[in-house]
Amino acid sequence: MTSAPFSLRFGRFCYLAFNVGVVVFLLAPIAIVFVFALNPTPYIQFPPVGVSMRWFEKFFASRDFMNALWFSLEVAVLTTVAATLFGASAALALARGRLPGSRAITAIMLSPLMLPAILTGLALFQTYVLLDVGRPTWGLVLGHTIVSIPYVVRTTLAVLHNFDTRLEEAAQNLGAGALRTYFEVTLPLTKPGVMAGAVFAFIVSFDQFPISLFLVSPGHETLPITLFNYLKFDLDGTIGAASVVSIVLAVLVVVGLDRTVGLRSYAEL
Amino acid sequence: MSAAIDIVAVTKTYDGRTRAVDAVDMAIREGEFFSLLGPSGCGKTTTLRMIAGFETPTEGTIAVGGADVTHVPAHKRDMGMVFQNYALFPHRSVGENVGFGLRMRGMDRAMIARKVTDALAQVELVGYEDRRPGQLSGGQQQRVALARAIVIEPRVLLCDEPLGALDKKLRQSMQFELKQLQRKLGLTMVFVTHDQEEALAMSDRIAVMNAGKVEQIGTPSEIYDRPGTRFVADFIGDTNLFRGEVIRTGGTCVLRVDSDLSIELAEEPGTIGPLSVALRPEKIVLTAPGAHAGQGLDGIVESANFQGGSVLYRIEAAGRRLLAQQPNNGSHELFQAGAAVALRWTPSDIVILKD
Numbered sequence A: 001m002t003s004a005p006f007s008l009r010f011g012r013f014c015y016l017a018f019n020v021g022v023v024v025f026l027l028a029p030i031a032i033v034f035v036f037a038l039n040p041t042p043y044i045q046f047p048p049v050g051v052s053m054r055w056f057e058k059f060f061a062s063r064d065f066m067n068a069l070w071f072s073l074e075v076a077v078l079t080t081v082a083a084t085l086f087g088a089s090a091a092l093a094l095a096r097g098r099l100p101g102s103r104a105i106t107a108i109m110l111s112p113l114m115l116p117a118i119l120t121g122l123a124l125f126q127t128y129v130l131l132d133v134g135r136p137t138w139g140l141v142l143g144h145t146i147v148s149i150p151y152v153v154r155t156t157l158a159v160l161h162n163f164d165t166r167l168e169e170a171a172q173n174l175g176a177g178a179l180r181t182y183f184e185v186t187l188p189l190t191k192p193g194v195m196a197g198a199v200f201a202f203i204v205s206f207d208q209f210p211i212s213l214f215l216v217s218p219g220h221e222t223l224p225i226t227l228f229n230y231l232k233f234d235l236d237g238t239i240g241a242a243s244v245v246s247i248v249l250a251v252l253v254v255v256g257l258d259r260t261v262g263l264r265s266y267a268e269l
Numbered sequence B: 001m002s003a004a005i006d007i008v009a010v011t012k013t014y015d016g017r018t019r020a021v022d023a024v025d026m027a028i029r030e031g032e033f034f035s036l037l038g039p040s041g042c043g044k045t046t047t048l049r050m051i052a053g054f055e056t057p058t059e060g061t062i063a064v065g066g067a068d069v070t071h072v073p074a075h076k077r078d079m080g081m082v083f084q085n086y087a088l089f090p091h092r093s094v095g096e097n098v099g100f101g102l103r104m105r106g107m108d109r110a111m112i113a114r115k116v117t118d119a120l121a122q123v124e125l126v127g128y129e130d131r132r133p134g135q136l137s138g139g140q141q142q143r144v145a146l147a148r149a150i151v152i153e154p155r156v157l158l159c160d161e162p163l164g165a166l167d168k169k170l171r172q173s174m175q176f177e178l179k180q181l182q183r184k185l186g187l188t189m190v191f192v193t194h195d196q197e198e199a200l201a202m203s204d205r206i207a208v209m210n211a212g213k214v215e216q217i218g219t220p221s222e223i224y225d226r227p228g229t230r231f232v233a234d235f236i237g238d239t240n241l242f243r244g245e246v247i248r249t250g251g252t253c254v255l256r257v258d259s260d261l262s263i264e265l266a267e268e269p270g271t272i273g274p275l276s277v278a279l280r281p282e283k284i285v286l287t288a289p290g291a292h293a294g295q296g297l298d299g300i301v302e303s304a305n306f307q308g309g310s311v312l313y314r315i316e317a318a319g320r321r322l323l324a325q326q327p328n329n330g331s332h333e334l335f336q337a338g339a340a341v342a343l344r345w346t347p348s349d350i351v352i353l354k355d
C-alpha cells in the first residue's frame, strides 16, 4: 500500500530530473556564451566577476566584424531564397511528378547531409579552380545552397507526403488551372514545411564554416571565418559577443517568419 | 444547364494489363439521378474520375451535352463534385470554400457573397460563413461540400460515396435532402455507392458494376425484380439462387436442379444447357403443410428472424437452405424454428439469369 505511491513518486522524480538534465545540457553552451560575452575580464573566468558591455562595444566598433556580419547576412539571405525556391520545387516534382527513379533522385538531393561538409567545400574549391572562376560571392552562395537544399527538400516532402491530393483535384474541379491550384491550395498548405526548410537554410548558411573555409576570398569573409581567424590570436569576450549576436539574429529570423508567414500547420484548426 | 453524359466503350488500365474499367457503355440522361453501384474495387471511382477529368480513358470516349470531353482538362469541365472525404480546403473559411469556384470564374465579390449565402441557405448552413471546416461536424462538412459543388451551377454533379462517413440516421436524412435538392435543381447526378439500399432508394437508374464491367443498367425496380445476371441477383438484396438443366415436359419448361427439385419456368429461356434462376425471399409464401397447389416444396423452419415489419425464415427444403420473408401484417401465419412448412410461389416470379 505505501510502496506503490512511493515508487510512483520516485518514478516521476526521475522522469523530471532526466528532462531537466536534457534541457540544462542543451542550454548550457548558450548560457556559457552569454556569461563569456558579459564578463569584463579579457579571458574566460568562472565565476564571472561582473557585467559589462565592453565586448559588444568592441564587436560593433570593429570594421572587420561588421563587414563580416553584413556579408554573412547577405549570403544567408541569398542562400535561403535560392535553396527554398529550388528545394521546394524539387520536392513538389518528386512527390507529384511521377518521375522515373524519383527515389534515387531524392537520395541524391539529400546526400549533402551525409557527406562531411568539408569534402563538399573541397570539391567545390577544386571545381572553381578548374573552371578558373576565382572566388566570387555567387560561388559561396552556391556552396551554401547545396548543403541547405536537403533541409528544404526534407521538410517540404514531409508535408507533401501527408498532403491529400484530393484537395488539388477539388480546386481543379472548381475551375482552377494548374498554376492557380498550386498558389491557392498546394503552396498555402505546404507552407509550414517550406518555411521550416527556409529557416534551416538560413541558419545552415549563417553558421556555415567548412564550406566557407574553402570558398571565401581573403579580406572578404563571412562571420564564422572572421571569428575563427580572430580566435587564432585573441581569445577574449568579443567571440562571446559575436556568438550572442548570431543567436539573437537566428531567433529573430525564426520569430519573424512565424509572425509574417506562419510556420504552424492548418491541421490543428 | 444540366447535361446528358455519354460514355462509349471506355476502358481504363492503370498498369497496362488489368482493366480497372472494362469496355463500359453508359448513356446518362439529362436531369437523371444515376448511381454506380458495385462492390469495392469494381471501378466506380475510376469511372467517376474519368467523367470529372482526373483520369483519361485508355480507350473510348466521354461526351457531355453532346460534346466530346475525353481530353478536356478537369478545370474546364464545369462539373460539381462531392468527394468521398469532402476535400474541403482546411485553410479557408466555409464562405471561401463555397465561393472558390465562383472566384475562379472571375465573378465580382458582391455577387459571390450573395451566391454563397444562397447556397448555404440551400444546405441549411446560414451563418457558418466564417467557420473553418475543421470546426464543423461530419454532416455539416458534407453540406459545405455540397454547397461548394452546386453554387457553380454545374452541368453535372458527381458524388463519390458522399454519405459513407455519416452515421445511419444522418445518412438517411441526407439521402432524402440530397434527392430533393437534385430534383429541385434538375441536376444530372452521377452517384457512386457500394450501398445497395442507398442506390435503390435514391436513383432514377442504377448501373451495377462488377470487376470493371457493367452488369446491368436499369431502374431500381428493374434491378431488384428482374436482375439480369447471377451477380446482380446475388449482390442486390437477399435471394435464392438455383442452377440446373432446362428440360421440356409436355409444353411447360422446367429447370431440373437435382433429383429432389424441379422448378417450372413461366418463360422460355433463350439458351440451352445449364441455367441459373433467382427467386426473391418475399415471393415465397409459407403455409402449414398440406394440400398445396402449384409450384412448391415442403421444408422445416431452421430459424425465424423477426425483423419488425417482416420475418425472415431460413428453411431447410429439398436438401438445401432457402430464405423466405413474410410480412408481419397479420395476414400470414408466423412459424417457430422446427415447424414444418409448405413453400409456394408463382412461376412468373422465377427470374432467369445470365451467368
Ligand SMILES: Nc1ncnc2c1ncn2[C@@H]1O[C@H](COP(=O)(O)OP(=O)(O)O)[C@@H](O)[C@H]1O
Pocket: B014, B015, B020, B038, B039, B040, B041, B042, B043, B044, B045, B046, B047
Ligand atoms: N491510381 C490507381 N493506380 C493503380 N490502380 C488503381 C488506381 N486507382 C484504382 N486502381 C485500381 O482499379 C480498380 C478499381 O478501383 P476503383 O475505381 O477505385 O474501385 P471502386 O471505387 O469501385 O472501389 C481497383 O482494382 C484498384 O486497385
Ligand SMILES: [Mg+2]
Pocket: B041, B044, B045, B046
Ligand atoms: Mg471508390
